[in-house]
């Protein structure tokens with residue numbers, strides 16, 4: 001006879017036949033995982049076209065808006081790209097996955113009348129995180145997505161991340177503060193990179209006027225009550241744009257963590273001519 005865990009190992013994980021339960025969990029905790037939406041073949045098709053786009057960015061073969069490469073070996077002239085921006089505009093299988101009717105229906109529950117941004121700032125991105133010294137993206141400190149544009153009229157918003165790779169301590173993972181989407185988180189008047197708060201920014205963003213129980217850390221410090229959210233390959237991680245989250249660095253220098261991320265927003269839909277905004 002085998003033993004079992006004393007907690008539900010699939011805490012926060014739902015399949016497409018339990019969307020009402022997923023919805024309740026998401027509204028309560030600010031995040032949820034949707035499992036089983038994509039087949040291995042779907043994932044392979046997304047990965048093939050995203051990696052192709054990534055290579056083309058590294059080689060300077062795509063328009064500048066799709067991303068920049070970094071020099072990884074000056075002597076050999078090797079270049080690498082951690083991101084491909086506006087990925088849905090050049091990757092049809094990925095676009096199809098992002099517009100999956102189940103995801104679209106969930107987003108309409110949370111952001112009624114909302115839209116996926118594809119043509120402007122906050123468009124859909126293919127991201128390849130790795131820990132190596134020459135990587136341009138390894139980890140990110142505590143933030144809520146709202147803080148990246150507190151002056152914009154696009155909130156509330158809900159984000160999705162399609163995991164090409166499963167996550168673990170070895171290749172990096174998401175840390176979240178459950179329930180923090182309800183707190184009125186201040187715009188980052190003080191932050192690690194001294195970025196100025198834009199003109200016209202709202203003072204705080206969250207689903208209630210409740211003050212956070214403690215200030216958001218400036219970097220990677222432990223938050224009281226935080227949990228790790230691990231995903232399997234093919235999982236869709238959903239999170240509220242007001243949720244406090246951060247991404248831990250990989251412990252294995254050669255591990256990769258690739259995903260496709262984007263969000264649905266309130267307000268006026270963007271349009272093709274909004275490019276570069």
Ligand SMILES: [Fe+2]
Nearest residue numbers: 143144145245
């Ligand atoms: Fe984020």
